[in-house]
Amino acid sequence: MNVKDSITISAVAVLAIIALGALGAIVPVLRPVFGIAIPYAAVAVFLLGVVAKVLGWGKTPVPFAIPTTCGQQKSLPWIKASYLESPWTKKGVIARMALEILCFRSLFRNTNMSMKQGPKIFYGPTLWLWIAALAFHYTFLTVFIRHFRFFLEPVPFPIKMLETLDGFLQIGLPTVMVSGFILAGAATYLLLRRLMIPTVRYISLPNDFFPLFLILSIAVTGILMRYVTKTDVVGIKELTMGLVTFRPTVPDTVGMIFFVHLFLVSTLLAYFPFSKLMHMGGVFMSPTRNLTCNTREVRHVNPWNYPVKTHDYHEYEDEFRAHMVEAGLPVEKPLED
Amino acid sequence: MADDIPNIEELSTIVHSPPKTPWMDTPTVIRKGMFCHPANPKSLDYLSMPYGRKWAPMEEDWKLPENWVEIISDGLRDRLTRFRSLRIFMDCCVRCGACADKCHFFIGTGDPKNMPVLRAELLRSVYRKDYTLAGKLLGRMVGARPLTYDVLKEWWYYFFQCSECRRCSVYCPYGIDTAEITIIGRELLNLIGLNIDWIATPAANCFRTGNHLGIQPHAFKDMIDFFCDEIEDVTGVRVNPSFNRKGAEILFVTPSGDVFADPGTYTAMGYLILFHYLESQGLDITWSTYASEGGNFGLFTSHEMMKRLNAKMYAESKRLGTKWILGGECGHMWRVIHQYMDTMNGPADHLELPKSPITGTVFQNAASTKMVHITEFTADLLRHNKLKIDKSRNDHQILSFHDSCNPSRGMGLLEEPREVIKGVCNHFFEMPEKTIREHTFCCGSGSGLNAGENMELRLRGGLPRANAFKHVHETHGVNTLATVCAIDRAALPTALDYWVPGMRVTGVHELVANALILDGENERTTDLRGEPLAGMEEEE
Numbered sequence: 001m002n003v004k005d006s007i008t009i010s011a012v013a014v015l016a017i018i019a020l021g022a023l024g025a026i027v028p029v030l031r032p033v034f035g036i037a038i039p040y041a042a043v044a045v046f047l048l049g050v051v052a053k054v055l056g057w058g059k060t061p062v063p064f065a066i067p068t069t070c071g072q073q074k075s076l077p078w079i080k081a082s083y084l085e086s087p088w089t090k091k092g093v094i095a096r097m098a099l100e101i102l103c104f105r106s107l108f109r110n111t112n113m114s115m116k117q118g119p120k121i122f123y124g125p126t127l128w129l130w131i132a133a134l135a136f137h138y139t140f141l142t143v144f145i146r147h148f149r150f151f152l153e154p155v156p157f158p159i160k161m162l163e164t165l166d167g168f169l170q171i172g173l174p175t176v177m178v179s180g181f182i183l184a185g186a187a188t189y190l191l192l193r194r195l196m197i198p199t200v201r202y203i204s205l206p207n208d209f210f211p212l213f214l215i216l217s218i219a220v221t222g223i224l225m226r227y228v229t230k231t232d233v234v235g236i237k238e239l240t241m242g243l244v245t246f247r248p249t250v251p252d253t254v255g256m257i258f259f260v261h262l263f264l265v266s267t268l269l270a271y272f273p274f275s276k277l278m279h280m281g282g283v284f285m286s287p288t289r290n291l292t293c294n295t296r297e298v299r300h301v302n303p304w305n306y307p308v309k310t311h312d313y314h315e316y317e318d319e320f321r322a323h324m325v326e327a328g329l330p331v332e333k334p335l336e337d
Numbered sequence: 338m339a340d341d342i343p344n345i346e347e348l349s350t351i352v353h354s355p356p357k358t359p360w361m362d363t364p365t366v367i368r369k370g371m372f373c374h375p376a377n378p379k380s381l382d383y384l385s386m387p388y389g390r391k392w393a394p395m396e397e398d399w400k401l402p403e404n405w406v407e408i409i410s411d412g413l414r415d416r417l418t419r420f421r422s423l424r425i426f427m428d429c430c431v432r433c434g435a436c437a438d439k440c441h442f443f444i445g446t447g448d449p450k451n452m453p454v455l456r457a458e459l460l461r462s463v464y465r466k467d468y469t470l471a472g473k474l475l476g477r478m479v480g481a482r483p484l485t486y487d488v489l490k491e492w493w494y495y496f497f498q499c500s501e502c503r504r505c506s507v508y509c510p511y512g513i514d515t516a517e518i519t520i521i522g523r524e525l526l527n528l529i530g531l532n533i534d535w536i537a538t539p540a541a542n543c544f545r546t547g548n549h550l551g552i553q554p555h556a557f558k559d560m561i562d563f564f565c566d567e568i569e570d571v572t573g574v575r576v577n578p579s580f581n582r583k584g585a586e587i588l589f590v591t592p593s594g595d596v597f598a599d600p601g602t603y604t605a606m607g608y609l610i611l612f613h614y615l616e617s618q619g620l621d622i623t624w625s626t627y628a629s630e631g632g633n634f635g636l637f638t639s640h641e642m643m644k645r646l647n648a649k650m651y652a653e654s655k656r657l658g659t660k661w662i663l664g665g666e667c668g669h670m671w672r673v674i675h676q677y678m679d680t681m682n683g684p685a686d687h688l689e690l691p692k693s694p695i696t697g698t699v700f701q702n703a704a705s706t707k708m709v710h711i712t713e714f715t716a717d718l719l720r721h722n723k724l725k726i727d728k729s730r731n732d733h734q735i736l737s738f739h740d741s742c743n744p745s746r747g748m749g750l751l752e753e754p755r756e757v758i759k760g761v762c763n764h765f766f767e768m769p770e771k772t773i774r775e776h777t778f779c780c781g782s783g784s785g786l787n788a789g790e791n792m793e794l795r796l797r798g799g800l801p802r803a804n805a806f807k808h809v810h811e812t813h814g815v816n817t818l819a820t821v822c823a824i825d826r827a828a829l830p831t832a833l834d835y836w837v838p839g840m841r842v843t844g845v846h847e848l849v850a851n852a853l854i855l856d857g858e859n860e861r862t863t864d865l866r867g868e869p870l871a872g873m874e875e876e877e
């Protein structure tokens with residue numbers, strides 16, 4: 001599928017979702033469907049889907065210890081081993097994984113290859129993907145946590161704290177939450193990167209663009225609600241609190257843009273377990289990263305190890321005995337004459 | 338070099354921007370020079386592998402078994418339940434492209450299907466079609482496609498254009514290891530007899546004679562005897578190795594490439610000289626003609642074949658009653674020892690915790706496998722001043738060290754060889770940082786791709802390594818590349834000679850032996866290769 005088609009399909013899909021969400025707000029009978037039924041269904045699909053996927057991975061064995069060693073092994077006492085890149089203890093592995101999951105260690109290592117006539121090849125550092133990925137994921141997390149204020153009454157102190165931090169840019173009223181803007185910016189960067197770098201463009205599929213468009217739309221509708229349209233926050237909170245307490249209601253005051261926002265989020269949730277977004281779970285389970293690198297020191301057990309046909313020494317000697325004897329090599333059985 | 342090898346200008350024009358057509362619509366053209374000959378049916382039969390037959394990659398009809406789709410599908414399903422790595426790697430790629438420009442084959446060919454991500458997508462697309470809801474419903478829209486004859490050919494072509502070096506995995510945020518994917522991909526292809534001969538025949542030889550070249554026991558001994566004569570010529574000292582000797586303390590296993598092909602042979606002489614030197618200090622070691630190969634062509638065939646070939650090391654150590662095993666300089670042999678052997682053929686309870694008889698050092702890191710890498714062993718000797726060394730005997734070589742893919746990214750063996758080199762040489766320079774240690778580049782011929790007919794592929798794949806070498810050659814006058822892998826020693830001379838003519842490739846223990854001062858030796862005027870030492874040239 002070429003890029004144009006990929007983008008068109010993804011964009012049309014997201015626009016359709018937006019239109020549907022709007023419809024859900026306008027048509028009175030649909031309001032409970034889009035305000036209550038679909039969000040519930042989406043959360044259910046999300047939870048079941050993620051659990052099923054992770055269990056599926058979890059019950060598949062790891063027959064061999066195949067960690068990629070990205071640093072010096074632990075060997076002789078006077079050679080400095082790399083505790084984080086070739087960890088030999090469980091703690092070291094946890095630290096390696098934490099670096100990977102919290103700091104995107106491998107992306108930090110990224111290089112950029114360029115070639116001049118000759119040919120001469122150069123490898124420069126490149127941190128843009130790392131920066132954008134970090135910005136994207138951390139602001140996403142911040143925004144996600146901030147939303148808990150809609151689901152919790154009273155709003156817990158840590159969430160208020162986070163908001164204060166997030167909103168340190170106090171430009172008039174309401175407080176500007178930086179995270180939403182960084183999220184939109186980072187997503188835009190990731191999108192542009194996908195389009196501008198030839199190799200990345202070449203590997204991109206609709207299921208790369210679709211989630212980006214989806215997340216961008218979520219961010220934009222969120223920003224619109226907060227800063228542009230007059231959104232009935234009290235009504236929204238009533239709706240969300242209704243959802244979490246299983247006494248759902250849809251107040252009449254909740255407007256169209258909220259419905260669009262909510263439907264986009266519902267789609268994202270339901271789409272999650274069936275897509276590459278599952279990398280969120282997979283990153284914890286990758287056998288090249290989450291195993292100790294002491295495979296010669298500690299035996300790894302393969303649950304399905306089975307006996308195989310080998311060529312044993314006696315078969316070997318039987319075939320070559322005469323030659324062996326002639327060459328003066330020791331044999332187990334003497335030559336019969 | 339053969340005439341049909343493109344000249345440097347032709348090979349140097351590499352375009353890294355992909356074609357206009359999407360990859361699924363860009364047909365794979367199987368091009369001469371880029372693939373190896375198909376497996377000889379005899380070899381497959383010898384290993385009881387299915388569907389050995391004569392077929393030709395350039396021909397339309399590959400003479401597949403009638404139910405090949407079923408065989409492959411069943412094979413894939415089975416492996417999805419047995420390898421978590423496969424499932425995770427099929428599900429988690431976000432196509433960020435961080436791995437794209439990391440593969441030496443992509444760098445050298447510009448072919449987008451050599452980008453690790455796309456190489457994996459070749460399999461992933463079929464996985465998606467059969468195993469994911471989205472793929473079943475939406476097909477090509479989510480990158481899913483059915484397994485067709487063309488797809489199968491594409492698999493064969495590109496899975497055998499991956500040297501399973503794992504460089505891509507270092508940069509992937511999820512540690513997706515394309516090598517693991519092509520290992521399993523090749524395993525699938527083997528189910529219908531689609532292997533290459535540079536793997537199948539060595540594997541069959543290993544099975545039968547113990548080594549990949551099919552050297553029979555008497556010939557193996559002959560070759561080593563020949564080295565002993567050579568050593569005597571250079572040093573004036575006679576070394577006396579033993580073979581298949583019961584009751585020896587240590588079994589020595591090395592890649593048979595070192596016994597057969599230059600310049601690996603000089604590394605083999607290096608081992609012999611070192612062992613002779615240590616004999617008087619209490620080293621009790623034997624070679625084996627039965628376990629006369631550390632290299633494991635099973636790794637490139639299937640996990641089962643890897644296990645079948647690897648079994649000899651433990652079996653032989655048990656038969657001979659040795660206490661532990663010392664392993665020579667080899668790449669994938671060590672990946673197998675380090676990550677698979679104990680799991681497959683252990684526990685090695687008949688062996689003891691390896692302990693250097695010279696220094697008393699206990700190799701705790703090999704506590705379970707009971708197998709020590711020779712550079713660990715020698716680095717320890719040097720550290721404890723157990724070797725009398727004349728470094729100046731290596732002064733005619735200005736060195737750099739090539740980290741082989743498997744020891745570096747499969748076991749983390751980075752400092753030990755450097756310690757040894759610095760312990761026996763005066764002139765050592767590192768290649769650029771992003772091309773060594775875990776960033777190291779493949780020689781371009783690993784994982785069974787070291788044939789002659791795929792020379793263009795090998796030269797292209799060797800370009801990144803050669804390029805980094807050329808850099809230190811030009812800036813520091815480096816003329817020798819040391820390495821601890823037999824495939825490197827076989828492959829790099831060709832690749833370097835093409836891109837940076839006139840350079841040498843050496844094993845680390847060749848350097849050790851050059852520098853080692855033996856009791857009763859002659860004054861040395863040449864190195865093991867018979868080339869004059871620095872300062873000795875005039876006397877020629």
Ligand code: SF4
Binds near residue numbers: 435454509512
């Ligand atoms: S680096 Fe990993 S996630 Fe990114 S494209 Fe490559 S394999 Fe996929």
Ligand code: SF4
Binds near residue numbers: 453504505
């Ligand atoms: S394992 Fe090595 S050869 Fe294979 S795709 Fe990755 S970088 Fe390329």
